[in-house]
Amino acid sequence: MILSDRDLKARIESGSIGISPLDDPDLQIQPASIDLRLSNHFVVYHLPQVACIDPKDENTVTGCTESIVIDEGKAFVLHPGEFALGSTLERVRVPNDLVARVEGRSSIGRLAVVVHATAGFIDPGFEGDITLELANLGSCAVKLYPGMRISQVVFQTMTSPAERPYGPARGSKYQGQGGPVASKMGRDPQVKL
Numbered sequence: 001m002i003l004s005d006r007d008l009k010a011r012i013e014s015g016s017i018g019i020s021p022l023d024d025p026d027l028q029i030q031p032a033s034i035d036l037r038l039s040n041h042f043v044v045y046h047l048p049q050v051a052c053i054d055p056k057d058e059n060t061v062t063g064c065t066e067s068i069v070i071d072e073g074k075a076f077v078l079h080p081g082e083f084a085l086g087s088t089l090e091r092v093r094v095p096n097d098l099v100a101r102v103e104g105r106s107s108i109g110r111l112a113v114v115v116h117a118t119a120g121f122i123d124p125g126f127e128g129d130i131t132l133e134l135a136n137l138g139s140c141a142v143k144l145y146p147g148m149r150i151s152q153v154v155f156q157t158m159t160s161p162a163e164r165p166y167g168p169a170r171g172s173k174y175q176g177q178g179g180p181v182a183s184k185m186g187r188d189p190q191v192k193l
Contacts, residue, residue, distance in 0.1 A: 002032050003098070003155040011095075017155065018093030018127065033152035035105065036088040036130065040070040040146035041179040043085040055185040065182050075143035078113060078136040085180035086115075086132040086144070092153060093127040097161040101154045102130050108150055112138025115151045124158065125165025128177040 003011065008029055011017040019034055028035040043065050054060045070076050078084060094100050100122035104115035117133040132151060136142055144150065166172045173184040 001157050003157070005029050005031050008034060008155065011155070016095045017098070018091065019153075020091050022090065028149070030152060033103070033154045035149040036090050036092070036102070036151045036153055038132070038144055038146050038148050038150040039087045039089045039129065039179065040072075040076075041087055042068045042070065042076055043180045043182055044068055045083060055183065055188075061182055061185075067179075070146055072146075075145045077141050077143055078134055079141045080136050080139050083117075083133070083135045085182065086134050086150075087178075087180040088130040088132065088151065089147065091127070091129055091178075092122065094122055094124055094155070094166075095161075096124045096165045097158055098155045099124055099158060100126075100156070102132070102151050103154060105149060105152055111142050112136060112140075113142050113144070122153070123166035123172075124162040125167045126172075126175065127167075128175060129179055131174070131177065131180045 008017065009025070012019060012022065022028060046064050046066060052060065053064065068076070076084075076086070092100070101120050102116055102122065103120060104113070108115060114135050114137060115132045117135060119131070119133060122130070130151070130153070134144070164170055167175050174181055
């Protein structure tokens with residue numbers, strides 16, 4: 001079941017769910033989700049520098065990316081067909097008895113911008129900034145302003161708490177991440193083969 005605003009507030013107040021900073025709960029806590037804001041950190045891909053991104057070769061992943069920090073009051077411009085990584089301003093902590101999903105806000109979707117390509121699921125036990133997989137599906141560039149509400153996180157109950165939650169004991173690659181983090185798929189045992 002999806003947690004309602006009433007349940008979200010109670011879980012935040014008890015410390016079970018962590019959303020920090022939550023500067024404007026009245027605005028950010030929606031009927032069944034919490035709006036998350038865009039940080040000013042981005043990772044952009046310069047694909048002409050490599051012929052192919054190979055998850056087995058971390059140099060092709062990191063070698064074609066550049067970290068960008070947008071100055072206060074400025075915008076990040078996402079061009080048509082472009083893909084970039086962004087992150088939430090808020091750090092999110094999911095307790096072991098819940099899962100979460102990050103979704104784009106409809107106002108962003110109506111500008112032809114998606115906020116996650118496939119990684120919308122957040123495991124129980126995760127803590128960190130949420131990396132957003134930003135893509136412009138439209139035919140016109142879109143300005144994205146740090147601090148704008150860009151996504152929403154939805155929390156759902158599980159049948160029981162996770163026996164092995166996301167985190168160091170599992171070797172989870174993104175636990176504690178700060179800012180947008182490029183793929184670490186090359187660390188997966190099956191990819192190393």
